[in-house]
Amino acid sequence: MTRPATRIELRPEAYEVIASETARHLPRETGGILLGYGEDANVVVTHALVVDGPGASTHRYVRDDVRANVLLAAFLAQRADDDPTGYVGEWHSHPAPSGPSPIDVTAMQATAREHDGLVALLVHAPGAQQPFFGLIARRQRMGRVTSKAATVLAPPSRCERPGPLPDGEVRRDGPGRCHASG
Template sequence: MTRPATRIELRREACEVITSETDRHLPRETGGILLGYGEDADIVITHALVVDGPGASTHTYVRDDVQANALLAAFLAPRADNDPTGYVGEWHSHPAPTGPSPTDIAAMQATAREHDGPVALLVHAPGARQPFFGLITRRQRSGRVTSKAATVLLPPSTSEALGPLPGGTVRGDGPV
């Protein structure tokens, strides 16, 4: 028996898409679908596709299902048969620093009823102390659907750490 997924590992390419699209659409919400695979007890997100949300506002995003299915089919079509990458969930942004709403959780539970494996939800709220909120929802063998908060592992920074500042750069009596 495998352990249920408890972490969402967000790879760089997917993270960049989500953060740039969130910034581009502020103050409205935006979102799309997540692609990746399961690895041990994690869901690894390798790609994030942006799906239009007609009528998106500062507190609502509902994706266009027809466009989402077309984008997913186009993404998967050229992939090799043995490529484990596939649909693993949904993402959207919250302009306010909040995690998944009760509406978000209910939508993910409806999605999980249609899937065999766990599905992830990432909410990107750039103003929050931790800007990514993760949720993993799954259908149990009994048919019951459960949702649990998940740790989101972000890609490592590509910026080099700053070394010591040159002498005299910072003075106790104010800026230089």
């Protein structure tokens, strides 16, 4: 029996925050915290918080841990006691089309060593053919941490793909029409 691929499922609200903040900060990296819940060996990301990284550059992002803890505590304080939403990992952007660096993987494994359950790392590189790279780590017995590549499932686009134009015509309505969130 073949086990299904490990997945990180991005819900629309989390996707929109990550995509818009990545675009806003280009050409610098940005990032933050992923919130959601674990589902078997998968992670469902319902929210993404942005945590400024002092000194962020075109090839480096280090989040402000103090600010991250304040934002996380404020987010969790607004949730109902029976809400399963909690900390599930970290996200950041790469202006160049590349996945997680060795430093990213080491940092994720260190975070997983300190947590029970799954910890996801999501890297958004908008110029890449696959714009999201995902890893999921978990602390095993005796403190050993395992990490595994994960398929990232983004929500379906709210924009319609434009149809072909007749020869010589120019599209005046942009690349596609987007529907309001609903």
